[in-house]
Amino acid sequence: MRCFNHQDVEAIGTCKACHKGLCPDCANDMGHGLACAGKHEDVVETYNTIIQRNAKVYSAAPKNILIAPIFYLFMGLVFAYFGYKDGSMTNLPFIMGAGFIVFGIVIFVRNYSLFKSNPKN
Ligand SMILES: [Zn+2]
Ligand SMILES: [Zn+2]
Incomplete structure (x- = not known):
């Protein structure tokens, strides 16, 4: 050229x-x-x-990787605890809590795979 x-x-x-x-x-x-x-x-x-x-x-970004999952897991545990305390595992707070926990795990797995695919780390 x-x-x-x-x-x-x-x-x-x-x-x-x-x-x-x-x-x-x-x-x-x-x-x-x-x-x-x-x-x-x-x-x-x-x-x-x-x-x-x-x-x-x-x-x-990788430093913030755990903040969102931990937040959802914490929320999930709080909801699940109050739902469980009310005596039934089929009431709404417990189901919502379980949903938050699952959501937190999904975000963690997704963030962790992003974290691992970043060659800088
Ligand atoms: Zn030019
Ligand atoms: Zn020239």
Whole structure:
């Protein structure tokens, strides 16, 4: 591939914003990709900021993996306890509690598989 601005010069890469070929004179290295010098630096800078922000959110997610399941399990146990205390396993609070517990387990299993499929961890 040749430089978009200099057809006789071999390109060293492409601009992350417009994907045109760039030679060393036309490329500006933005750290995580090249930009057309004097033209697309701000666009590529914005892309990099968005990507880094997403990566941060993604890497923080596994730490919160247990919060939702624990909340539902706790709610489930509270409902189940009061339902059980009322004497019958077929009353509404107990059934709701059992539902919360099942829901908590489902979320935990789903989050845990997401957690394991993330190669960063
Ligand atoms: Zn460009
Ligand atoms: Zn060039």
